[in-house]
Amino acid sequence: MNVAEQVSRSGKPAVVAHRGASAAVAEHTLAAYELALEQGADGLECDVRLTADHELVCIHDRTVDRTSDGTGIVSEMTLAQLRELDFGSWHTGGGPAEVLTLAELLTLTLDWRRPVRLFIETKHPVRFGSLVEQQLLSTLHDFGVATPPSADHSRAVVISFSSAGVWRIRRHAPILPTILLGETARVLGGSAATAVGATGIGPSVETLRMHPELVDKAAAAGRVTYCWTVDEEADVQLCADLGVRWIATNHPQKVRDWLVTV
Ligand code: G3P
Ligand code: CA
Numbered sequence: 001m002n003v004a005e006q007v008s009r010s011g012k013p014a015v016v017a018h019r020g021a022s023a024a025v026a027e028h029t030l031a032a033y034e035l036a037l038e039q040g041a042d043g044l045e046c047d048v049r050l051t052a053d054h055e056l057v058c059i060h061d062r063t064v065d066r067t068s069d070g071t072g073i074v075s076e077m078t079l080a081q082l083r084e085l086d087f088g089s090w091h092t093g094g095g096p097a098e099v100l101t102l103a104e105l106l107t108l109t110l111d112w113r114r115p116v117r118l119f120i121e122t123k124h125p126v127r128f129g130s131l132v133e134q135q136l137l138s139t140l141h142d143f144g145v146a147t148p149p150s151a152d153h154s155r156a157v158v159i160s161f162s163s164a165g166v167w168r169i170r171r172h173a174p175i176l177p178t179i180l181l182g183e184t185a186r187v188l189g190g191s192a193a194t195a196v197g198a199t200g201i202g203p204s205v206e207t208l209r210m211h212p213e214l215v216d217k218a219a220a221a222g223r224v225t226y227c228w229t230v231d232e233e234a235d236v237q238l239c240a241d242l243g244v245r246w247i248a249t250n251h252p253q254k255v256r257d258w259l260v261t262v
Contacts, residue, residue: 012262013239014042015255016119016248018229019060023250026091027067028058028100033108039253043117043246044109045159045228048102048136050128055079056102056135059087062124066090068099075127102136106143110155119226119248121181122160133168140173151177151199159226163196170197179226185211193223200224200245205235208242215242233258 020032021039033044047060052075065071068085079101088097102120109118122132140146140156148154158169159179166178174197181202182188188201189211201218208214208227215225227239228248236255239247240262249255 012259013244013247015252015259016043016045016226016246017041017252018045018248018250019047020044021252025094026088026097028060029088029094029097030100030104030108031088031094031097033105036252037112037116040256041116041252043119044105045119045121045248046102046105047121047123048132049074049123050132050135051079051082052076053078054131054135056139057082058100058102058105060123102139106139110143110145115155117155117157119157119159119179122158122162122165130168133165133172137169137172146173146176148175151175159202163192166198167196183207185214189214189217193218194221198223200226202226202228204228205230208244209235209238212238212242215244219243230255237262
């Protein structure tokens with residue numbers, strides 16, 4: 001069974017755990033992703049950044065200040081320095097946790113007992129030029145997921161607010177699904193996604209509420225819609241009604257429960 005078959009059986013949006021089950025447990029930790037998988041998430045979302053020694057780690061912010069017991073800029077720290085910090089205890093759920101690398105998250109995702117798709121968001125590709133995408137493709141290649149037999153079979157989706165970043169992935173790994181994220185209908189309803197060859201668009205839920213026509217417009221161009229971050233029941237209903245394919249949420253269990261009745 002490929003990932004698309006798994007998702008389309010219900011005809012409802014599939015649930016992507018945004019930074020893991022991040023309302024319950026510290027975001028981007030192994031525990032947050034394991035909980036999301038236990039809760040039945042169809043996909044996992046993570047943000048990736050390059051360290052000073054060019055390792056890809058799963059951290060959202062530019063600095064470690066909010067999500068660890070340390071301070072500093074991720075891109076100026078080595079992986080060894082990040083490993084000395086606790087990324088779990090700042091949150092009320094769970095306990096101490098080490099920084100998670102993309103390789104570690106890929107291992108969890110690919111070894112899970114059912115097909116799961118990993119949505120990998122590249123952060124700040126401009127700062128490192130094309131190095132973020134180079135390292136990402138190299139890692140995906142090591143795990144055998146850089147060249148899936150078809151986009152529907154892919155276990156990895158690269159997502160980004162950077163059109164240049166999406167374009168670089170499409171150029172070097174054209175079969176990999178990609179989603180161009182955006183916060184305005186002007187970007188996502190215009191020609192940007194076509195120009196970079198994105199296979200999907202990723203509006204925020206606030207944008208989708210104001211511009212529900214984006215989903216049909218994308219579908220007419222052969223693109224799926226991935227909506228973030230959907231934590232309210234009314235928005236889950238909206239996404240289901242519109243035919244959104246993937247919804248990213250901090251509450252995967254709640255959203256799965258709501259989807260039963262939509
Ligand atoms: O999944 C897309 C979404 O995560 C984009 O926003 O700031 O949470 O990375 P952010
Ligand atoms: Ca993200």
